[in-house]
Amino acid sequence: MLKKILKICFSFAVIVLLSSCSLAGSWVYERLDDYLADYFKEFADFSDEQRQEIQIVSEEFLNWFSENELLNVVALLEDIKEIDIENPEQTVKESYAKGEDIFRRSNNYFKKPIISFSKRLTKDQIKQIGSHFDELRNEREEERNKEKKEYKERILENYIAGFDRIGINLREDQIDAININLASHNNTREEWSNLQQDWVEEFIELLKTNQSYDYEMKMSSYLSSLENLGNENFREKINENEILAIKIISLVFLTIDEKQFKGFNRSLDVYLKSINRILSKRKVN
Numbered sequence: 001m002l003k004k005i006l007k008i009c010f011s012f013a014v015i016v017l018l019s020s021c022s023l024a025g026s027w028v029y030e031r032l033d034d035y036l037a038d039y040f041k042e043f044a045d046f047s048d049e050q051r052q053e054i055q056i057v058s059e060e061f062l063n064w065f066s067e068n069e070l071l072n073v074v075a076l077l078e079d080i081k082e083i084d085i086e087n088p089e090q091t092v093k094e095s096y097a098k099g100e101d102i103f104r105r106s107n108n109y110f111k112k113p114i115i116s117f118s119k120r121l122t123k124d125q126i127k128q129i130g131s132h133f134d135e136l137r138n139e140r141e142e143e144r145n146k147e148k149k150e151y152k153e154r155i156l157e158n159y160i161a162g163f164d165r166i167g168i169n170l171r172e173d174q175i176d177a178i179n180i181n182l183a184s185h186n187n188t189r190e191e192w193s194n195l196q197q198d199w200v201e202e203f204i205e206l207l208k209t210n211q212s213y214d215y216e217m218k219m220s221s222y223l224s225s226l227e228n229l230g231n232e233n234f235r236e237k238i239n240e241n242e243i244l245a246i247k248i249i250s251l252v253f254l255t256i257d258e259k260q261f262k263g264f265n266r267s268l269d270v271y272l273k274s275i276n277r278i279l280s281k282r283k284v285n
Helices: 002-020 022-029 034-040 049-068 070-081 089-108 113-117 123-146 153-167 172-184 190-207 215-228 232-254 260-280
Strands: none
Touching: 034 049, 049 070, 049 089, 049 113, 070 089, 089 113, 089 232, 113 215, 123 190, 153 172, 172 232, 190 215, 190 232, 215 232
């Protein structure tokens, strides 16, 4: 759960750029700090001073991301744009790894602010944060209970939507091929949800010790453990799913037609133009 929340900070920054026109993308990106701050302020009844600190940290993150990672996003998109459609797997693998690196660095940015901020949380606020996590989990479970589609149907829809965001409207034969490959996808949703819930419960317990002499060291180590949840069997399932995703994406590029390829290049050009406008406005080079 917390990993998902932290990932919002990185995902917002990229998805905003990859889901809107160049002008709107720039406009929304510059308000990312407000979106992030408003999101985190909902976790408890924070004081005015604490709310101001959340706002400042969000603003500093946006500045940091703009100055340190936006050029990496540009390089990533440019690499993807040069993909060899006759041999796409290497580019897909490298792009996936680079994207993970950008996320990891963005995620790590928040460790120090989280530790510093959490040291001044009151007992009541820690209790409220625990309740907020419970509410988020309950909301997610309610959404799952309302779902009428099978798990792999939703994954298929995610692939279709993902390719659509980069200008590729999948053909029926490509959708069928993805669906066939998804037969070997490991369903880790329940296991992943339980692991996150256990992690959050321990996180709340650790917050309660925020006045102890070794709190900073323990919290730093615990936040890092988010990257390696689960036993060896679970991690192997995750790895197999990542390999399958690379295979599926490569398969689409191997079968891409001229119309799809033009739409792909046109979309990436729009995204690059949007990011370059932001970089220019912020005088980042």
